Amino acid sequence: MGKVAVGVAVIGTAAVVAAAALLVRQRMRSSGRWARTRALVKEFDEKCGTPDAKLKQIADAMTVEMHAGLASEGGSKLKMLISFVDNLPTGDEEGVFYALDLGGSNFRVLRVELGGRERGVVHQEFAEASIPPALMSASSDVRN
Incomplete structure (x- = not known):
């Protein structure tokens, strides 16, 4: 009987939380806050998001600098030390x-x-x- 009571309590709690979330969402939408929140998130994404092509360009540039740094002393702005990992x-x-x-x-x-x-x-x-x-x-x- 104890497991059944716990199960009912968990299901009841989940239902109350879901209902509260729906109520909060509905109130936010009706108050205009939802639209403002979405606009702020979109603006943040547009201003701070980095396109995949730019990230690839940065990664490629870092790879070139690392190879140059390992190839010769002073060959790169990155300070690189050759180390050997045998396994x-x-x-x-x-x-x-x-x-x-x-x-x-x-x-x-x-x-x-x-x-x-x-x-x-x-x-x-x-x-x-x-x-x-x-x-x-x-x-x-x-x-x-």
Whole structure:
């Protein structure tokens, strides 16, 4: 009897919510707010939407810059470092792994414990530290 009562309560609640949504929608339409809301959304889409052709053009330009950056030092405005990945993750990885990111102004460290396919990401920790400006522009000369 308890499951039936819960089922009836859920169906009743869903019906009340649907009726309330219809009532709100009808009142918005009749008050003119619906038309204003649709006009605002349309205007936002027209002013902020990016055509697919433009997105493809941007992606192609980024690809060219990345290839140029990897081909030679100073060959691109993008700073690229060649790194070699000899195999991709399979999802079976277990154990503790670290990721290090030395960006323009921050140093980030991620520690993640993986449990293979069965357990996925067991635990992860993240830390970030700002790099002092003096260290970002210091010389590599070593003088004793």
